Amino acid sequence: MKIVLDTNCLLPSIFSKSPYHWVWEAFCEARYTLCCSTDIIQEYEELLTHFYSVEISESVISTILNAANLEQVTPYYKWNLIADDADDNKFVDCALNAGVDYIVTNDKHFNILKFIDFPQVKVVDIETFRTIISLY
Secondary structure, three states, X not given: OEEEEOHHHHHHHOOOOOOOHHHHHHHHOOOOEEEEOHHHHHHHHHHHHHHOOHHHXXXXXXXXXXXXXXXXXXXXXXXXXXXXXXXXXHHHHHHHHHOOOEEEOOOHHHHHHHHOOOOOOOEEOHHHHHHHHHOO
């Protein structure tokens, strides 16, 4: 299963005491393929450093970049499907270029994708993803 993971789902999954730590564990166990563009990795790094520390950020980014279940994606077309928060489009563009199964996010701006017939992108929240991944 291939996904794009929004930063708002990655950040709370890092620490072992988090109720969302299973997302990070599932990645480390290669239970899904994480698709990322350079822009996504840069956002991960920026916000990890902002909310945690440089050391944690470097460790997480290194783990992601060295994982066999990372698919690095270069989006060649920008769809601009999310007008309310244009910064979120990097996740959509990556998802469409990678042909992912899901974008995992808790961001309401992605709800607009449910009303777009083409290109079709499946968006699930973190709790729905938990149910999906338990089936794999």
